Amino acid sequence: MSNFVYVLNGPNLNLLGKRQPEIYGHETLADVERDCGALGDELGLRVRFLQSNWEGQIIDWIHEAREEASGIVINPGAFTHTSVAILDALNAFEGTVIEVHISNVHRRESFRHHSYISLRADGIIVGCGTLGYQLGLRRIAAMAP
Numbered sequence: 001m002s003n004f005v006y007v008l009n010g011p012n013l014n015l016l017g018k019r020q021p022e023i024y025g026h027e028t029l030a031d032v033e034r035d036c037g038a039l040g041d042e043l044g045l046r047v048r049f050l051q052s053n054w055e056g057q058i059i060d061w062i063h064e065a066r067e068e069a070s071g072i073v074i075n076p077g078a079f080t081h082t083s084v085a086i087l088d089a090l091n092a093f094e095g096t097v098i099e100v101h102i103s104n105v106h107r108r109e110s111f112r113h114h115s116y117i118s119l120r121a122d123g124i125i126v127g128c129g130t131l132g133y134q135l136g137l138r139r140i141a142a143m144a145p
């Protein structure tokens with residue numbers, strides 16, 4: 001079993017720390033990447049941390065992960081609520097999938113309450129801030145045989 005984990009981020013998460021900090025906090029995506037890398041070293045996971053504003057790019061990375069990785073931590077941003085295509089890609093991935101949302105989407109607008117990704121996710125971490133990514137990595141490490 002590979003110790004490779006993909007951490008995938010969807011649209012607008014490149015602006016983390018700058019956009020709506022009252023909702024998403026002050027940490028930048030570079031901070032999150034650094035923390036995931038450090039935790040990966042501790043847990044014996046190789047972390048590939050990626051972000052794109054393009055749906056097709058995220059799908060291509062999930063296809064790549066299919067060949068290489070045992071787990072995916074994914075925050076698909078707004079694609080969570082719209083993308084059957086990302087759901088289909090994740091359905092073709094055999095490892096563990098953890099869905100992460102920085103904010104508590106259930107306390108926000110009703111269109112954020114539905115997630116296509118949750119139909120596939122093995123675990124869902126919502127409203128724990130950027131710590132959610134680390135919780136996702138810990139869960140994947142704990143599930144490794």
Ligand code: DHK
Nearest residue numbers: 012075077078101102103112
């Ligand atoms: C991030 C986004 O960009 C939103 O579109 C989602 C999610 C929530 C988050 O909380 O991380 O609705």
